[in-house]
Amino acid sequence: DGGITQSPKYLFRKEGQNVTLSCEQNLNHDAMYWYRQDPGQGLRLIYYSQIVNDFQKGDIAEGYSVSREKKESFPLTVTSAQKNPTAFYLCASSDTGQPQHFGDGTRLSIL
């Protein structure tokens, strides 16, 4: 089945630790996105990529890093510099000019 797969579903981070969230899509979409959602708030864009080996910062990129080495993969690393990482992280993808579709999300909490 075509879709966007995020893993893990739940993730816990220790103080000073970097963690990586996985996002894989088999829809052959060029563009991929990472959003963060906090309770009672809308989605805020962290990073996005419109082509392999290229990505741009979104509105809240500080404390996060990404890579886009393959078209189907766009992993997000939450670094220790992100002091308030607890949130629901959503990955999306889209064809050019088409609506974005989301994966099931990863919930990150601090231990």
Added chain:
Amino acid sequence: QKEVEQNSGPLSVPEGAIASLNCTYSDRGSQSFFWYRQYSGKSPELIMFIYSNGDKEDGRFTAQLNKASQYVSLLIRDSQPSDSATYLCAVQPPFGEKLTFGTGTRLTIIP
């Protein structure tokens, strides 16, 4: 000033009635408009998108766009308990793939 504004609700509507959700945006050049439904604890699901002024209907859902007044609305006819969710409005600027999301309206359908 928020770029995309929605009434956070909660909006309560009797089963079988019409639910009306509204969204205003500040960028007059915005080109594309999306409505996502998000059940509690789940990721957003695209339900409607609209690019041109006027109405777009899909089953029980109608999206209405008025670019002169800078608002987009979503009507849900014959509301069902399964429509109870948070509805997110998203707006796309011209020449870009980035979406800006509102904070969402929580809708409750009362049986």
